[in-house]
Amino acid sequence: MLPAQVKTFRESLLTLRDRRFVAIFLLGFSSGFPWVLHGSVLTLWMQSSGLSRSAIGYIGAVATVYAINWLWAPFVDKIRLPLLYRLFGQRRSWILLTQSFIVLSILLLSTGDPRQNLMLVSLCALSVAVFSATQDIAVDAYRINIFTRQEMDDKMPFAAAVTTTGWWAGYGFIGGALALGLGGETIGLAWPDVYRVLALLYIGLMVCVMLVREPAEEQSVTAARQDTLLAADDPQALRATGVVDGAHTEQLRAWPKVKLWFSTLLVGPFREFFQRCGWKLAISIFALLILFRLGDAMLGRMSLVFYVEIGFSRDEIAFYTKFFGGLMTAFFCLAGALINTRFGVLKGLFVGGIAMGAANCMFAIIAIVGPSVPLLLVTLVIDNFTAAFATVAFISFISYFTSRTYTGTQYALMSSVSNFGRTTLAASSGFLVDSLGGNWALFFVLTGAMVIPGLLMLWYIGKQVTEYRDRQPENHEAPTR
DSSP: OOOOOOOOOHHGGGGGGHHHHHHHHHHHHHHHHHHHHHHIIIEEEEHHTTTTHHHHHHHHGGGGGGGGGGGTTHHHHHHOTTTHHHHHHHHHHHHHHHHHHHHHHHHHHHOOOOTTHHHHHHHHHHHHHHHHHHHHHHHHHHHHHHHGGGGGGHHHHHHHHHHHHHHHHHIIIHHHHHHHHHTSSTTOOOOOHHHHHHHHHHHHHHHHHHHHHOOOOOOHHHHHHHHHHHHHHHHHHHHHHHOOOOGGGHHHSSSSSSHHHIIIIIHHHHHHHHHHHHHHHHHHHHHHHHHHHHHHHHHHHHHHHHHHHHHHOHHHHHIIIIHHHHHHHHHHHHHHHHHHHHHHHHHHHHHHHHHHHHHHHHHHHHHHHEEEHHHHHHHHHHHHHHHHHHHHHHHHHHHOOOOOOTTTHHHHHHHHHHIIIIIIGGHEEEEEETTTTOOOHHHHHHHHHHHHHHHHHHHHHHHHHHHHHHOOTTSSSOOOO
C-alpha cells in the first residue's frame, strides 16, 4: 500500500541517508558479480576459443540452479552454521560460506580451457552458479529483514533500487567492466589470469560482508512455537498450533523426528504462501514471473555474441555496455524507485514492460545499421532505463508477497520461478538465432514481442490484488494498483 501521506521527491530521496542501504548495495554487488564469472567472461572466452553460438547459449543453462534454489532455501533460512552463526549471525554466516566456495570455484575454473576440457569449465561454471544461487537466498532475506514491517512501504522500493544498482555494479560498470577490460585488446590478459584477478576482488567482498550489520531475527508466534516443538517432538502441541490437523496426530506419534522436521520447515513455508495468497493469485504470480522478462533475458544471453559479430571491439563492449550501461542502470534505478513509491508497483511494472519490449527493437536497428557507437549509446540509455525501472518494480512486487517468517524461502521460490524464464528457457536463445539463419534483427523483434503475455497476466493480477489486500492483517501490506 502507499504511505498515508504521499511524499515529495525530495523527502523520498532523504530516505537514502539510512546507512543500511550501504550494506544492501554491497550485497547486491556480491549477487551480480558471479554472473560475470559464469556469464559474460565465459561467453567471450568460449567465443574466442571457437565454440558455436548454440554451445555458448546452452552452457548458460548452468544458471538453471537460480531457478531451483527454493529447494534448499529452507535450510538457508533455518539451519545455523556451527561457529559462523555465533560470529556473524544467520544471514551473514551463509553469505560468507557461499562466497568462500565461489572463490574456490573461480580458481579451479582458471585452470581449465574450453577447447581442451569443456567439461571441467562447465562444471566449474555450474559450481559458481550453485553457490551464487545459495548466496542469493541469504542476500534477499537480509534485504527484507533489515527493515521492519512499518518501514516496508517507504524503504522497500529504494532497497530494490539500491540492490539493483549494486547488482549492476557487480555485473556491469565495476565488476563486468573490469573483467572485460582485463581481457580486452588494451590490457590483453589471458582469460585464466582474468579469473584469478577476479577471485581477489571477491575476497575483498568477503571482508566487506564481515563489517556490515546483521538484521535482527524475527519470527511469528506460530513459527517460534514450531521451532520449540521440533526440539520437544510433541505432536499434540504441534496440532494446537495449527501445523497439522487432528486426523494426523496419531500418525505423528510414530514419525521419526527428522520427518517431522522436514514436514514443518520444508513444507510449512510453501503451504503458508499458498494459504495466504490463495491458489488463483499464487498461480497467476508464478505465470507472471516466468513470462514478464523472458524476452529481455533471451536478448541479454546473446547480446555479447551480437556485439562481437556486428563488429564492436572487446574494449568498446567493456566500456559502453558494461561501464556506461551500468552507470545508466544505477541512475535509472533511483528514478524507478521514486516513481514506484509515488504511483505504485503494479503501474510501474506495466509501464516498464511496455518500454522494455520497445527497447529490444532498438537492437534490431543496430543489426541493420551496423556497429554505430552513437546508435549504441542511445540504445543503451533506453534499454538500461527500461531494465532498471522494471527490475525495481519487480523486486518490490516479490517482496510484498513474502512472509516475514519464511523470508528467504518464499523470496527464493518466487525469484526461482522468475529465473526459470531468465535462465533455462533463455538458454535456447542461441538456437533461436541459428534457426533464424543469423537474422539478428528478426531475433530482437521477436524478443520484444515476448513481453505481451506478461503484460496481459499483469493486468489480470491487478484485478486480484484488492481482494488479496483486504484478506491480510494490518501488518502485512500488498502492492497498490
